Amino acid sequence: MEQPAAHIKGRIFVSCKRENHYSREMILDQHALVYVFEGILELSYADQLHRFTKGTTLLIPCRQLGRLAKLPTDGVPFRSLSILFPEALIRKFYASDIDNPDGGKWTGHLALEKHPLLESLFSSLVPYFELQEELPPTLADIKIAECLTVLDACNPDVRRLLSTFNQPGKVNLLEFMEQNFRFNIPLEKFALLTGRSLSAFKKDFIKLFNTSPGKWLTQKRLEHAHYQIAVKKYKPSEIFIDAGFENLSHFSFAFKKHFGYNPTECG
Known part of the structure; x- marks a missing residue:
């Protein structure tokens, strides 16, 4: 049994699963940031399986082929918060400084180390999901811009991942x-x-x-x-x-x- 459907707040949403939930194939059309509040998040690629526990923050690039599993632990429902980053908003945030210095396509996810700024950011978003009305798009954009600012300060690799917008190049x-x-x-x-x-x-x-x-x-x-x-x-x-x-x-x-x-x- 699952709690009521995830509350959609613009491009920011929460997920709550009381039972093990296994996704089908996943190919995101936008970069995504995921924070695990409770439970275990499994992310699998072709020959890799990664497990993320409570307090983990990770960035998943767009066009990354994989599957997700959301697993409750010790009777506590799985809970996560996700933020999708529209390309236009990322380009606006970084303005002219958007070129990927290393070029190429980012592969795999990016797990971020715990940081007080990240903890504070996610805590500040939780109360919005207790509102009855939708979070206004303008407010969602403000929070996403704040998130980009925090991420930029926490890890230099964030900019590299978020700067990959091009279609995949020809591969083997x-x-x-x-x-x-x-x-x-x-x-x-x-x-x-x-x-x-x-x-x-x-x-x-x-x-x-x-x-x-x-x-x-x-x-x-x-x-x-x-x-x-x-x-x-x-x-x-x-x-x-x-x-x-x-x-x-x-x-x-x-x-x-x-x-x-x-x-x-x-x-």
Whole structure:
């Protein structure tokens, strides 16, 4: 059971989960700042799993492919506060000093060390969520600008992360797909994240793998699932989402069609 839906306050919102909550694939269209008030936040990429506990602050860049899990601890609901940074507001804040000196695309998150200014900032935002009316957009912009000021003072890497607005550059297709095949996203998203148009993505994919993206993804996901069930001893219901399938029935059907037996008979 979950508390009432998160209170949306412009581009600032809180999340409260009484039970374990696992997100589907996540690709943010804006940079996000997350502060964990209670519980554990898990952030997973292709081959990495990171756990963040109470009092953690982290920046998640836009166009970062991953999944989130929000986990209560010791009977206490998970609570977090998130702030989304619109590109226009970031550019306005940094004015002409927005160029990323190191260039390229920021990969992964940025975990920030505890700082009195950050603690004070998040504490000041909590009372707004007890209001019945929406937080006015102008006030939200003021608080976001204050947040950017605090972040800029806390860690020099913040500016580097927030300064990455460009579309992803062309990346190694083989390496990217081998790392991210378990994420169930449309081919258009795979094309975007690899720096290609959809037509160029399909053309490059067939040339590299000698098969279509759809067939390759299904086979890779089923092989991964088979290993998790037969060797790691996971139940089908525990791994079908991680393997990139929409639901258990679709996974079971595809598994039997490919291997000739049900996933429950595996191992």
